[in-house]
């Protein structure tokens with residue numbers, strides 16, 4: 001099969017190469033999927049660059065451990081392991097192998113059955129490929145970490161990117177009053193996703209909305225969280241989801257100190273795909289409660305360009321690779 005090889009850390013346009021690779025074979029609880037579309041996301045460029053350095057403890061200290069790049073995909077099941085119960089040959093499925101060996105930027109990918117789900121009938125391969133990383137993160141961040149409730153005032157900073165777009169839709173679905181923070185050019189886009197209020201961060205600082213938000217989901221955390229927490233209500237929650245490594249480390253080390261019993265809390269989380277959440281996001285897509293906006297597409301052999309584009313941090317929605 002053809003695949004995008006990742007044999008060194010660095011610039012995605014330089015270190016990713018398009019070449020032949022052995023077709024993977026599924027283990028007892030895996031499926032083998034003929035990939036029709038894949039998606040590039042922020043996690044991909046971190047893994048391809050090998051940054052932040054601590055990520056290399058998971059992905060290979062000096063050279064990448066997983067030789068074929070890519071995490072999100074959609075396609076058709078070609079073969080199943082002996083103990084697979086979640087899919088059959090011929091099913092249209094989507095999945096995320098970011099924590100289970102990578103390999104989605106290829107004509108075939110092997111995936112454990114827990115990190116796939118069936119694609120709803122009206123959803124295309126390209127839309128489905130762009131779903132899992134963003135939707136699982138948004139779902140687990142809002143529901144499990146942010147403890148979202150109907151009527152809460154929720155602010156999403158970084159609302160127009162892959163994860164932010166899903167958070168806006170899901171927060172509205174959960175019945176929250178949603179404030180989306182993005183640049184002015186994306187204001188109409190996030191309103192269309194369900195945001196009730198929009199703040200243009202290039203002209204207005206939401207941190208000055210003192211005591212306003214029950215929940216702040218920070219997907220673009222590029223400044224100290226201590227500057228932002230005054231915008232929370234007295235019992236509000238700040239959730240670091242993505243952004244700068246410096247802010248992330250401060251939240252991990254000092255966040256607990258700011259979390260008072262019965263008062264404000266500061267949290268950090270890493271999303272982890274599981275079968276139940278995969279089925280839930282497939283169902284939400286089936287209902288039309290969530291959908292993906294695809295900003296740009298590249299063919300598989302130009303995966304490096306797609307990942308480099310995502311790395312610029314300006315994607316509206318998602319970027320997709322067409323494979324077959």
Ligand SMILES: NC(=O)c1ccc[n+]([C@@H]2O[C@H](COP(=O)([O-])OP(=O)(O)OC[C@H]3O[C@@H](n4cnc5c(N)ncnc54)[C@H](OP(=O)(O)O)[C@@H]3O)[C@@H](O)[C@H]2O)c1
Pocket residue numbers: 041042043133137157158159160161162163164181182183184185186201219220222240241242243244269270271272310311313314315316317
């Ligand atoms: N915790 C987890 O488990 C988890 C899981 C997935 C992803 N993440 C992290 O979440 C972050 C976002 O991922 P993503 O896939 O959504 O990235 P993305 O699609 O690349 O985000 C791009 C968006 O960010 C917006 N943005 C850039 N700078 C901003 C700023 N200063 N203020 C507000 N918005 C800004 C841009 O909007 P404008 O063009 O309008 O500026 C653009 O629409 C990444 O850091 C990623 O590593 C974390």
